[in-house]
Amino acid sequence: xxxAPIIVCFRQDLRLSDHAALSAAAKTDRPILPCFIYDDASPxxxxxxxxxxxxxxxxxxxxxxxxEQYGVSLVIRRGAWAxxxxxxxxxxxxxxxxxxxxxxxxxxxxxxxLRSTLQTRETKRYPGGLLFEPEAxxxxxxxxxxxxxxxxxxxxxxAEPGAVLPAPKSLNALTETPSSLSVCDLxxxxxxxxxxxxxxxxxxxxxxxxxxxxxxFAEDHIGQYDEQRDLPARPGTSMLSPHLHHGELSPRQVxxxxxxxxxxxxxxxxxxxxxxxxxxxxxxxxxxFHWPHLPEQPFREQFSGFEWRExxxxxxxxxxxxxxxxxxxxxxxxxxxTGWMHNRVRMIVASLLVKNALIHWREGxxxxxxxxxxxxxxxxxxxxxxxxxxxxxAAPYFRIFNPVTQSARxxxxxxxxxxxxxxxxxxGKKHIHDPGSAPADVLKAAGxxxxxxxxxxxxxxxxxxxxxxxxxxxxxxx
Ligand code: FAD
Numbered sequence: 211x212x213x214a215p216i217i218v219c220f221r222q223d224l225r226l227s228d229h230a231a232l233s234a235a236a237k238t239d240r241p242i243l244p245c246f247i248y249d250d251a252s253p254x255x256x257x258x259x260x261x262x263x264x265x266x267x268x269x270x271x272x273x274x275x276x277x278e279q280y281g282v283s284l285v286i287r288r289g290a291w292a293x294x295x296x297x298x299x300x301x302x303x304x305x306x307x308x309x310x311x312x313x314x315x316x317x318x319x320x321x322x323x324l325r326s327t328l329q330t331r332e333t334k335r336y337p338g339g340l341l342f343e344p345e346a347x348x349x350x351x352x353x354x355x356x357x358x359x360x361x362x363x364x365x366x367x368x369a370e371p372g373a374v375l376p377a378p379k380s381l382n383a384l385t386e387t388p389s390s391l392s393v394c395d396l397x398x399x400x401x402x403x404x405x406x407x408x409x410x411x412x413x414x415x416x417x418x419x420x421x422x423x424x425x426x427f428a429e430d431h432i433g434q435y436d437e438q439r440d441l442p443a444r445p446g447t448s449m450l451s452p453h454l455h456h457g458e459l460s461p462r463q464v465x466x467x468x469x470x471x472x473x474x475x476x477x478x479x480x481x482x483x484x485x486x487x488x489x490x491x492x493x494x495x496x497x498x499f500h501w502p503h504l505p506e507q508p509f510r511e512q513f514s515g516f517e518w519r520e521x522x523x524x525x526x527x528x529x530x531x532x533x534x535x536x537x538x539x540x541x542x543x544x545x546x547x548t549g550w551m552h553n554r555v556r557m558i559v560a561s562l563l564v565k566n567a568l569i570h571w572r573e574g575x576x577x578x579x580x581x582x583x584x585x586x587x588x589x590x591x592x593x594x595x596x597x598x599x600x601x602x603x604a605a606p607y608f609r610i611f612n613p614v615t616q617s618a619r620x621x622x623x624x625x626x627x628x629x630x631x632x633x634x635x636x637x638g639k640k641h642i643h644d645p646g647s648a649p650a651d652v653l654k655a656a657g658x659x660x661x662x663x664x665x666x667x668x669x670x671x672x673x674x675x676x677x678x679x680x681x682x683x684x685x686x687x688x
Contacts, residue, residue: 212238212239212240212305213240213241213385214240214303214304214305215240215241215242215243215302215304215305215384216235216238216240216241216242216243216304216305216306216307216308217243217244217245217295217298217299217302217304217306217307217308218231218232218235218242218243218244218245218308218309219245219246219247219295219307219308219309220244220245220246220273220284220309220310221246221247221291221309221310221312221317221457222310222312222339222455222456222457223310223338223339223457223460224269224270224272224273224416224417224456224457224458225273225417225420225457225458225459225460226273226276226277226377226378226417227374227375227376227377227417227463228338228374228375228460228462228463229310229338229375229377229460230310230336230337230338230375231308231309231310231334231336231338232244232308232378233375233378234308234334234336235306235308236378236379236380236381239382240305240306240382241382241383241384241385242282242381242382242383242384243282243285243298243302243304243384243387243388244277244282244283244284244285245284245285245286245287245295245298246270246284246285246286246287247286247287247288247289247291247294247295248266248286248287248288248289248396249288249289249290249291249294249320250288251289251290252290252291252316252317252319252320253314253316253317254316255576256314256316256505256579256587258585259579259580259581259582259585260400260405260580260581261409261549261580261581261582261583261585262455262582262583262585263398263399264398264399264400264406264409264549264583265409265413265415265452265456265549265583266396266398266456267393267394267396267398267399268415268416269415269416269456269458270284270286270393270396271393271416272415272416272417272418272419273416273417274286274393276416276417277381280378280380280381280383281381281383282381282383282384283383283387283390284390285298285387285388285389285390286390286391286392286393286395286396287390287391288391288395288396290320291317291320291324292320292321292323292324292327293323293327295307295324295328296324296327296328298388299328299331301388302384302388304331305331305332306331306332306333306334307324307328307331307332307333307334308333308334308335308336309321309334309335309336310335310336310337310338310339310457311335311336311337311338311339311343312339313339313340313344313495313498313499313588314498314587314588315498315502318502321335338457338460338462339457339460339461339495340461340491340492340495341365341371341461341462341465341488341492342365342368342371342492344495344496344499344500345499346368347361347364347365347368347496348364349364354496354497354499354500355493355496356497356602356603357602357603358489358490358493358603361489361492361493361496362486362489362492362493365489365492371461371462371465371466372462373466374460374462374463374466405546408546408547408548408549409548409549409583411548412547412548412549412550413452413548413549413583415452415453415456415458416458417458417459419453419458420450420453420458420459421459423448423449423450423453424448424450424453424459424463424464424467425467427448427449427450428467428468428470428471428474428476429471429474431445431446431447431448431480432448432468432471432476432480432481432484433471433476433477433479433480433481434446434477434480435447435448435480435481435483435484436479436480436482436483436484437480439483439484439487439553439554440554440620441554441620441621442540442541442552442554442555442620442621442626443621443623443625443626443629447552447553448484449550450464451550451584451586451589452549452550452582452583452584454491454584455583455584455585455586455589461488461491461492464488465485465488468481468484468485468488469481490589490592491588491589493592493603494586494588494589494591494592494593495588497509497588497592497601497602498587498588498591498592501602504588504591504592504595504601505575505587505590505591506572508595508598508600508601509595509600509601509602509604510599510600510601510604512600512685512686513598513599513600513685515685515688516600516681516685517568517681517684517685518568518569518570519567519568519569520569521567521568521569524567524569524668524669525563525567525569525573527665527668528542528559528562528563528567528569528668529542529577530542530546531543531546531630531631532665532668533562533665533667533668533669534645534646534660534664534665534666534667534668535562535613535614535644535646535667535668535669535671536617536627536631536634536642536643536644536645537555537558537559537613537614537616537617537621537626537627537643538558538559538562538613539630539631540555540626540627540629540630540631541555541556541558541559541630542559543630543631544630545578545581545582546581547630548583549581549582549583549584550582550583550584551582552626554616554620555626556578556593557597557611558611558613558616558617559574560574560593560594560597560598561597561610561611561613562611562613562669564594564597564598565598565610565611565674565675565678566610566669566671566674566675566678567668567669567674568674568677568678568681571594571595571597571598571600572594574594575590575591575594578590578594599682607678607679607682608679608682610675610678610679612671612675613671614643614644614671617643617644618643621643622639623639624637624638624639624642624643627642627643628642631664633658633663633664634656634658634664636655636656636657636658637652637653637656637658638652641656645658645660645664646660646666646667
């Protein structure tokens, strides 16, 4: 056996199955040195937020335990990715460094840097985070796509994603493992205060938890996905987003599980719509790859001159789920408590912030970044710009969600509202979507004092809708 090891550097690919870099390393006769570099220097403002850090702590603990079953230890270091990895490679005289490709602009720079600092050693980058590499999908004239539907059609025309790779049967261990931090040394968990109780109730980070969730969804819900996915009170969506973001599952595993569900008799209609949502994830990465400023700047330049309001009070009410608009408060509290929010509700809360309150989408993007367990540079930026109207293939600006009608349509019985906004739970389904307009006797019977037990609506929906349209008109004519 050759003694110079291959370093396999994990990042947002915290799994052992369908891991091309790990499988390739395991096929050689060399020892494997699995490592994780916590880089809180290079990402700038996009260092993981609080909820992501919580997830990372548990996911690292899980993969470290899984690796121990193979007799190898995960080496954890902290620092700028390329420099720290170079140091480790020299320290253990590594033969090669393998890793899974990343698409964030800062990470692409680190990849380049590593290649230049490790010139004499082999460096190999493997795919695995996406189904279709961003540069492999091109329009007829050779450029990137800006519209989702033709993008996804083009994806579906290229060869099907290959078969899933099993986890390696065995891994050769190094005789002497280099020094390592412990997961706790990274200080990823919240302490003062510890707000993570709701996250722990809702999630099981790690590869095993990811597969449990995928299997349960593929067995019970995927066939009805198209009918149920907009109903936040129902378990109609997969809730796989944090597992996918941290790479505890590959999109290829999700793809094949969805196709297997069709063979097992699940409705194709549900499966196709589900896969097209995986397609939106691919599209977001396609956009980030080709427009690296997407997280910071409007995709449609015209929006650079938009007249945003700076309204700290409204922003705080929105963040805390105290807007007086129940569907928005329910979503923001679900987010705070569990680190996740239903997609339909994400669109509604985002629309209230950027259109009714005219607060910059970057404020919302930052809050989501800090509080979502699935906070993802590509999908978060694309989601916010989609709602703000400044993104690629975005909702037309004039389509301003009315949160009250959205609430009545997608949570008709008010079950989602009652779960997350208990102070209005006694209102019947006629008034629960809009307590601000309920008659005094109805409020009294439900034990609600507006402005005391539950806020009055933060904005007048009709007037602020008009204000948003006028602001947009000025932008277009200016
Ligand atoms: P499902 O409906 O089961 O979909 C399956 C998978 O497809 C998801 O896990 C996700 O990976 C992907 N997906 C679904 N919808 C989208 C979409 N619109 N865009 C991109 N990928 C999608 N998603 C994130 O993963 N991270 C984010 O930071 C994020 N921020 C968002 C911000 C806003 C303002 C909006 C409107 C959407 C955002 N989304 C984000 C997209 C979407 O809301 C979540 O992916 C979805 O709610 C996750 O729940 P799920 O796993 O049950 O999704």
